[in-house]
Amino acid sequence: MALRHAVLAALLDGEYSGYQLAKAFDIGVANFWHALPQQLYAELARLEKEGLVAGRQVIQEGRPNKRLFRVTEAGHAELERFAADVPKPSFIRDDLLVKVQAVDGVTAGPVIGQLEERATAAEARIELLGGLLHKLRGGATEEEFLRTGDRIGPYLTCLRGLSLEADHRDWCLRTAGVLRERQRNHAER
Amino acid sequence: MALRHAVLAALLDGEYSGYQLAKAFDIGVANFWHALPQQLYAELARLEKEGLVAGRQVIQEGRPNKRLFRVTEAGHAELERFAADVPKPSFIRDDLLVKVQAVDGVTAGPVIGQLEERATAAEARIELLGGLLHKLRGGATEEEFLRTGDRIGPYLTCLRGLSLEADHRDWCLRTAGVLRERQRNHAER
DNA sequence: TTTGACATGTAAGAGGTTACATGATTCT
DNA sequence: AGAATCATGTAACCTCTTACATGTCAAA
Numbered sequence: 001m002a003l004r005h006a007v008l009a010a011l012l013d014g015e016y017s018g019y020q021l022a023k024a025f026d027i028g029v030a031n032f033w034h035a036l037p038q039q040l041y042a043e044l045a046r047l048e049k050e051g052l053v054a055g056r057q058v059i060q061e062g063r064p065n066k067r068l069f070r071v072t073e074a075g076h077a078e079l080e081r082f083a084a085d086v087p088k089p090s091f092i093r094d095d096l097l098v099k100v101q102a103v104d105g106v107t108a109g110p111v112i113g114q115l116e117e118r119a120t121a122a123e124a125r126i127e128l129l130g131g132l133l134h135k136l137r138g139g140a141t142e143e144e145f146l147r148t149g150d151r152i153g154p155y156l157t158c159l160r161g162l163s164l165e166a167d168h169r170d171w172c173l174r175t176a177g178v179l180r181e182r183q184r185n186h187a188e189r
Numbered sequence: 190m191a192l193r194h195a196v197l198a199a200l201l202d203g204e205y206s207g208y209q210l211a212k213a214f215d216i217g218v219a220n221f222w223h224a225l226p227q228q229l230y231a232e233l234a235r236l237e238k239e240g241l242v243a244g245r246q247v248i249q250e251g252r253p254n255k256r257l258f259r260v261t262e263a264g265h266a267e268l269e270r271f272a273a274d275v276p277k278p279s280f281i282r283d284d285l286l287v288k289v290q291a292v293d294g295v296t297a298g299p300v301i302g303q304l305e306e307r308a309t310a311a312e313a314r315i316e317l318l319g320g321l322l323h324k325l326r327g328g329a330t331e332e333e334f335l336r337t338g339d340r341i342g343p344y345l346t347c348l349r350g351l352s353l354e355a356d357h358r359d360w361c362l363r364t365a366g367v368l369r370e371r372q373r374n375h376a377e378r
Numbered sequence: 379t380t381t382g383a384c385a386t387g388t389a390a391g392a393g394g395t396t397a398c399a400t401g402a403t404t405c406t
Numbered sequence: 407a408g409a410a411t412c413a414t415g416t417a418a419c420c421t422c423t424t425a426c427a428t429g430t431c432a433a434a
Contacts, residue, residue, distance in 0.1 A: 001392075001393080002282070002284065002393090003393080003394090005284070005287050005291075006287050006290075008291065009287050009288075009290040009291035010290070012290075012291055012293065012294045017412090017413075017414090018413075018414065018415090019411095019412060019413050019414075020412095029290075031281070031286065032281060032282070032283045032286030032287060032290065033281070033282055033283070033286075033287060034280035034281065034282060035394085036394080036395070036396095037414090037415095038394090038395080038396090038414095038415075038416085039393085039394065039395085041414060041415055041416095042415085042416095045415090060412090060413095062402085062403065062404090063402070063403060063404095063411090063412055063413075064401080064402070064403095064412060064413040064414080065413080066412080066413060066414085067413095067414090071294075076294060076295075079291050079294060079295055080294075080295045080296065082287075082288070082291075083288045083291060083292075083295040083296065083299055083300055084295075084296065084299040086303075087283075087284035087285045087288065087303055087307075088284045090281065090282065090283035090284070090285065090286075091223035091281070091282055091283075092220070092221060092222070092223065092279065092280070092281055093191070093221070093222055093223060093279065093280055094221045094222070094276075094279035094280075095191065095194070095276035095277045095279070096276045096279065097220065097221030097222075097279070097346050097349060098194050098195050098198050098221060098222060098271075099198075099271070099272045099276065100342055100345050100346055100349075101195075101198040101199070101201075101218070101221065101342045101343060101345075101346045102194075102197065102198035102201055102268050102271075102272060102342055103272075103341070103342045103345070104201065104339065104340050104341060104342045105201045105260075105265060105268060105269075105342075106265075106268055106269045106272040106273075107269065107272065107273065110272055110273040111272055114275075114276055118276075146367045146371075147367075147370065147371065147374070150293065151293050152292070152293060152367070152371075153289055153290045153291055153292045153293045153294075154290060156289050156290075156292070156364050156367070157286050157289055157290045159360065159363075159364075160286060160289075160360050160364075163356050163359075163360060164353075164356065167352050167353065167356050170352075171348065171349050171352060175345050175348075175349075178335045178336075178341070178345065181336065182335075182336065182341075185336070190420080190421085191421095192421080192422090206384095206385075206386090207385080207386065207387090208383095208384065208385050208386075224422085225422080225423070225424095226386090226387095227386095227387075227388085227422090227423080227424090228421085228422065228423085230386060230387055230388095231387085231388095234387090249384095249385095251430080251431060251432090252383090252384055252385075252430065252431060252432095253384060253385040253386080253429075253430065253431090254385080255384085255385060255386085256385095256386090
């Protein structure tokens with residue numbers, strides 16, 4: 001059970017509904033944790049049953065009612081315990097890299113296309129995260145915000161996401177270039 | 190079923206036993222896929238039953254016998270199909286980043302320690318991958334190898350791993366620095 | 379003589395993905 | 407009129423992790 005800590009960490013930003021949490025997992029949280037909406041609804045239900053989060057019903061007009069969740073004291077204690085515990089090694093799974101690993105044994109064309117698409121997607125995420133960072137630090141400079149801000153966790157993880165995406169984009173473009181070049185040389189003979 | 194493609198891609202390098210494959214998943218393959226030895230033994234059994242890999246017994250003296258696996262024609266066809274298919278988005282899961290996200294709500298000390306340990310581990314992996322890259326390109330320069338080598342997939346994925354680790358190390362050290370600085374400022378008041 | 383490398387698995391339980399299910403409102 | 411957003415789940419299936427199980431040989 002590890003998703004729970006990602007959920008608790010995300011809920012430190014304030015109250016979220018399952019739906020809003022799912023959005024957060026598509027943007028900021030995506031920099032370090034992947035989860036589908038169904039998982040989040042299920043996890044929130046479990047966390048509530050165990051008293052780590054508390055939900056309250058919010059009646060809305062013109063749209064469905066929702067339940068907003070916040071981290072309880074027991075939830076904070078669990079996060080505290082988790083933070084001091086030995087971390088599991090990070091892990092990555094990337095189909096596209098599997099394809100690059102196999103590129104000597106398969107048709108390179110589609111892989112090149114996918115690398116270029118991925119670079120474009122990374123670029124889009126760079127813009128998105130740039131905007132998010134700007135919003136998070138408000139009027140302050142980054143240096144100032146990191147020294148004196150009172151909620152810097154999400155800022156730091158977004159910085160990680162940003163540099164990850166930039167790096168990823170560069171690698172995708174370089175790799176696509178290398179493979180294209182080899183296609184050209186191969187065709188010449 | 191996605192692990193299978195990572196296994197097939199790894200087996201393009203030649204024949205491997207389950208044990209050797211597990212090692213490869215700890216080094217080069219770790220740059221894009223995470224899997225435990227038990228999973229690999231199970232997956233190899235499934236792949237063999239489906240005819241995507243073929244195993245042969247190798248009797249050894251002075252150590253246990255082993256089974257070496259290679260990718261069959263059907264396995265190559267499956268990789269080819271996979272390479273042209275739309276890739277799933279890559280995903281990350283990282284406990285340490287979860288802790289950083291939550292750092293405003295928990296004791297920062299242990300998190301700082303873990304960031305520094307992670308930076309050291311990244312450094313070690315950078316050395317490891319540097320050596321691996323050197324070995325893969327043989328006597329050639331990188332530029333030359335990428336232009337004319339006949340097995341560049343693993344090289345390209347190692348390059349990704351290398352830049353990922355370097356980036357990760359830098360972020361860990363910077364983040365640890367920011368958090369330490371805040372601890373100091375807090376203590377002063 | 380004990381640690382580490384070599385070598386291969388099984389079984390139970392936890393966790394994650396895919397498909398299904400519903401329905402109102404707002405924007406294009 | 408159709409797509410996107412808001413809003414929440416269930417059920418079946420697949421995958422992954424953790425714990426267990428075994429045994430040899432080489433090196434420190």
